[in-house]
Amino acid sequence: MQTKEPIISFRKFSFQYYSQKEPTLLDVDLDIYPGEKILIVGPSGSGKSTLAHCINGLIPYAYRGTITGTLTVDGKTPDKSSLFERSKKVGTVLQDSDGQFVGLTVGEDIAFSLENDLVAQKPMKDTVQRVADMVGMGTHLSSSPFELSGGQKQRTALAGVMVDDVDVLLFDEPLANLDPLTGKTAIDLIDRIYREYKKTVIIIEHRMEDVLYRHVDRVVVVSEGRIVSDSSPDELVSSDILTGLGNREPLYVTALKYAGVPLTPALRPGYIDTLDIGQVKAPLQRWYAAQPPHPEKPLGEVILSVRDLSFSYTAKRRILKNISFDIRRGEMVSIVGTNGAGKSTLAKVICGFVHEDEGDILYEGQSIKAWTIKERSLKIGYVMQNPNQMISKPMIFDEVALGLRIRHMDESQVRQKVEQALKICGLYPMRNWPVSALSFGQKKRVTIASMLVMDPQILILDEPTAGQDYRHYTDIMEFLRGLNRQGITILMITHDMHLMLEYTPHAIVISGGEKIGDASAVSVLTDETMAERANLKLTSLYALAQKAELPDPQTFVRQFIDYEEARRRES
Amino acid sequence: MKAKLFDYIEKDNFVFNLSGMTKLLCFLILTFTVMYSYDARVILVILVFSFWVLHLSEIRFSQIKIMLYYVLVFIAINFVLTFLFSPQYGVELYGSKHELFSLTARYTVTQEQLLYQLTKVLKYLSVIPLGMMFLLTTNPSEFAASLSSIGVSYKAAFAVSLTLRYFPDMIRDYNDIALAQQARGLDLSKKERLGTRLKNIMNIFVPLIFSSLDRVEVISNAMDLRGFGKHKKRTWYAFKPLVKNDVLALILCGLIVLGALCVAFFIDHGRYYNPFAT
Numbered sequence: 010m011q012t013k014e015p016i017i018s019f020r021k022f023s024f025q026y027y028s029q030k031e032p033t034l035l036d037v038d039l040d041i042y043p044g045e046k047i048l049i050v051g052p053s054g055s056g057k058s059t060l061a062h063c064i065n066g067l068i069p070y071a072y073r074g075t076i077t078g079t080l081t082v083d084g085k086t087p088d089k090s091s092l093f094e095r096s097k098k099v100g101t102v103l104q105d106s107d108g109q110f111v112g113l114t115v116g117e118d119i120a121f122s123l124e125n126d127l128v129a130q131k132p133m134k135d136t137v138q139r140v141a142d143m144v145g146m147g148t149h150l151s152s153s154p155f156e157l158s159g160g161q162k163q164r165t166a167l168a169g170v171m172v173d174d175v176d177v178l179l180f181d182e183p184l185a186n187l188d189p190l191t192g193k194t195a196i197d198l199i200d201r202i203y204r205e206y207k208k209t210v211i212i213i214e215h216r217m218e219d220v221l222y223r224h225v226d227r228v229v230v231v232s233e234g235r236i237v238s239d240s241s242p243d244e245l246v247s248s249d250i251l252t253g254l255g256n257r258e259p260l261y262v263t264a265l266k267y268a269g270v271p272l273t274p275a276l277r278p279g280y281i282d283t284l285d286i287g288q289v290k291a292p293l294q295r296w297y298a299a300q301p302p303h304p305e306k307p308l309g310e311v312i313l314s315v316r317d318l319s320f321s322y323t324a325k326r327r328i329l330k331n332i333s334f335d336i337r338r339g340e341m342v343s344i345v346g347t348n349g350a351g352k353s354t355l356a357k358v359i360c361g362f363v364h365e366d367e368g369d370i371l372y373e374g375q376s377i378k379a380w381t382i383k384e385r386s387l388k389i390g391y392v393m394q395n396p397n398q399m400i401s402k403p404m405i406f407d408e409v410a411l412g413l414r415i416r417h418m419d420e421s422q423v424r425q426k427v428e429q430a431l432k433i434c435g436l437y438p439m440r441n442w443p444v445s446a447l448s449f450g451q452k453k454r455v456t457i458a459s460m461l462v463m464d465p466q467i468l469i470l471d472e473p474t475a476g477q478d479y480r481h482y483t484d485i486m487e488f489l490r491g492l493n494r495q496g497i498t499i500l501m502i503t504h505d506m507h508l509m510l511e512y513t514p515h516a517i518v519i520s521g522g523e524k525i526g527d528a529s530a531v532s533v534l535t536d537e538t539m540a541e542r543a544n545l546k547l548t549s550l551y552a553l554a555q556k557a558e559l560p561d562p563q564t565f566v567r568q569f570i571d572y573e574e575a576r577r578r579e580s
Numbered sequence: 581m582k583a584k585l586f587d588y589i590e591k592d593n594f595v596f597n598l599s600g601m602t603k604l605l606c607f608l609i610l611t612f613t614v615m616y617s618y619d620a621r622v623i624l625v626i627l628v629f630s631f632w633v634l635h636l637s638e639i640r641f642s643q644i645k646i647m648l649y650y651v652l653v654f655i656a657i658n659f660v661l662t663f664l665f666s667p668q669y670g671v672e673l674y675g676s677k678h679e680l681f682s683l684t685a686r687y688t689v690t691q692e693q694l695l696y697q698l699t700k701v702l703k704y705l706s707v708i709p710l711g712m713m714f715l716l717t718t719n720p721s722e723f724a725a726s727l728s729s730i731g732v733s734y735k736a737a738f739a740v741s742l743t744l745r746y747f748p749d750m751i752r753d754y755n756d757i758a759l760a761q762q763a764r765g766l767d768l769s770k771k772e773r774l775g776t777r778l779k780n781i782m783n784i785f786v787p788l789i790f791s792s793l794d795r796v797e798v799i800s801n802a803m804d805l806r807g808f809g810k811h812k813k814r815t816w817y818a819f820k821p822l823v824k825n826d827v828l829a830l831i832l833c834g835l836i837v838l839g840a841l842c843v844a845f846f847i848d849h850g851r852y853y854n855p856f857a858t
Contacts, residue, residue, distance in 0.1 A: 108798035
């Protein structure tokens with residue numbers, strides 16, 4: 010492979026956006042050879058998206074800045090006019106699979122690039138059909154994006170760049186909007202395209218464990234604009250580079266470290282399938298035997314009770330069917346399930362945004378059926394996924410105060426309450442800042458603070474950590490855990506299995522509008538049939554425990570979570 | 581939950597199977613004819629023709645009901661206002677005055693005025709079914725292609741397509757944001773005073789605009805990366821090529837224009853039909 014010319018080559022490459030004070034990329038040296046499969050990881054703001062923009066030509070076409078050093082793609086140095094030429098070489102699948110869907114139907118979206126190339130209609134239709142078949146969308150050509158799942162939209166986007174017969178496929182966070190099982194399918198598909206059509210594949214993603222479900226040649230780690238590691242997965246997980254940078258290593262790797270296994274590339278720890286289990290079995294079994302029993306926490310009284318709830322938008326399709334469950338005071342609960350399973354609808358019914366057809370909702374034993382949205386919001390706060398969709402005031406203080414001012418609360422009381430909420434959320438020093446100066450995670454906190462001022466007993470959060478890297482994820486989740494310790498009951502709608510496992514002892518699983526599981530997160534994620542029905546994936550800890558022939562894999566997973574929590578509390 | 585701009589229901593008949601370009605051209609040609617001619621007889625012919633085509637297209641009444649009511653109200657208001665502001669325009673136009681009855685000195689109803697105003701009503705009535713038909717029988721995917729094929733810049737034409745694509749998303753976002761704001765105590769119902777309600781609606785538009793701006797960047801990147809704007813022209817996946825029926829339809833419309841022009845030149849000697857001339 011080394012005898013070939015690299016298809017992409019960075020040499021002492023630096024880039025600084027005109028709007029930034031510091032360079033976003035610094036002294037990057039990176040060669041990517043034809044036919045390689047590369048994973049680029051790094052926390053948000055590390056420069057990995059900028060690296061992608063350089064490769065696909067959006068820099069310098071759409072984003073302006075200063076470039077030093079050289080970058081060649083297929084032997085050519087890009088300039089402002091070469092984006093179109095570049096798009097024939099490098100096909101990019103963006104993160105937002107809905108936003109990048111520009112056609113009114115699948116066929117039109119796939120054809121988009123051909124249309125711009127003045128391809129005649131007959132050959133265009135043939136190409137579209139052929140490429141759609143490659144990604145398994147051949148029978149959906151006339152579907153509109155509203156009829157498609159996230160995974161199908163992503164396949165359409167992939168087909169849309171493959172019509173150009175590009176050499177390089179660049180995936181920008183392909184897993185961000187997919188549920189775990191669909192994500193797994195996506196990684197399989199990328200791998201199949203890579204093998205069958207001999208493409209060079211570059212995947213940018215911070216969910217490393219999920220990408221390493223299939224082989225990659227090299228993992229490149231980016232941090233603060235520099236490339237800090239460029240090695241095989243085996244070498245990378247054997248080193249401490251990832252943990253030092255706020256990236257998440259695969260869970261089974263963490264477990265091996267807890268068990269005191271010295272990791273070396275010789276153990277082949279890059280993928281769980283290649284791991285030399287013979288050498289790690291004994292330490293794992295010793296660790297398993299040495300763990301204390303799971304501490305039983307006392308349960309609070311029932312605060313929210315859902316009884317035989319059914320709901321439908323139209324007479325034809327029932328979204329929720331006879332759902333019942335109890336939430337106890339002080340719990341942290343995750344609501345999981347496939348896209349469109351009815352999770353968000355369930356939250357909407359609880360908040361009173363839409364009304365149930367049958368069933369009842371009890372708050373502290375009292376029916377809240379007759380309560381208005383406004384009345385329910387005093388007890389149950391609802392935080393949307395995208396903070397930009399919630400924030401309507403330019404200043405942080407006013408935004409948080411909005412709910413109180415609408416209720417005509419006395420201004421001195423407003424000030425006191427808002428300041429208290431801002432302190433809890435760690436935003437007090439920024440109280441007089443404009444919202445626009447905040448990061449995504451901080452905006453999320455603003456939206457949570459604006460709920461907290463109303464003293465709700467329950468918070469419902471829709472995908473609180475979507476699109477966040479490990480460090481921001483930990484920030485948000487630790488913050489929520491802190492709120493939880495202060496007595497607020499927290500319900501989260503999520504796809505993130507790590508979140509489920511590590512933060513929510515109780516999980517409710519919804520599939521096709523029905524409740525199919527209501528148990529501890531550990532047992533849900535170690536139950537094959539349930540995980541499959543809800544588009545979840547078994548945790549790699551479970552696979553590890555099985556391979557090491559531990560007496561009870563489920564106990565092992567619970568031990569791991571307890572151990573982690575104890576460690577976190579110490580630090 | 582699908583909020584689309586309007587419902588397109590696919591059917592298999594002569595009108596549906598025409599290319600969007602044909603339908604747009606016929607609509608424009610006939611609109612021109614109707615706007616040009618003030619001969620009620622000619623317009624009546626076109627009126628009958630357009631209702632016949634509407635019948636052919638098998639559009640259900642329920643699909644156009646609301647639109648139709650708006651149009652009828654508009655026509656009625658227009659009829660009254662025309663009389664209020666220029667009650668003697670018909671007299672000026674036709675150069676004679678046949679009084680029917682008199683309300684006041686200014687508002688005297690004449691045959692001339694009545695003919696003029698009825699002609700105008702006929703004009704609206706004959707064009708509107710054609711416009712609705714173009715909208716309802718053309719696959720939304722074809723709009724952009726049809727616009728571009730009659731000479732509209734493809735970037736402008738594609739903007740129409742993008743509007744159709746993202747409008748439902750905007751509606752969904754709007755609804756989500758509205759709910760979240762209501763949860764914070766914002767009252768959007770009729771219980772609240774109009775002024776407060778308007779202010780509250782503003783609280784929804786601010787986040788809507790900001791979250792839409794996020795999306796614009798993604799869309800424009802996605803389009804750039806796939807070569808939008810590379811050439812002066814582009815082809816269209818959804819364009820329906822012209823077939824025999826399209827040519828037939830275009831010839832038919834051409835004949836109608838020609839007929840109308842002939843009537844104007846040889847019979848009316850101008851745009852107006854004047855039964856009062858002696």
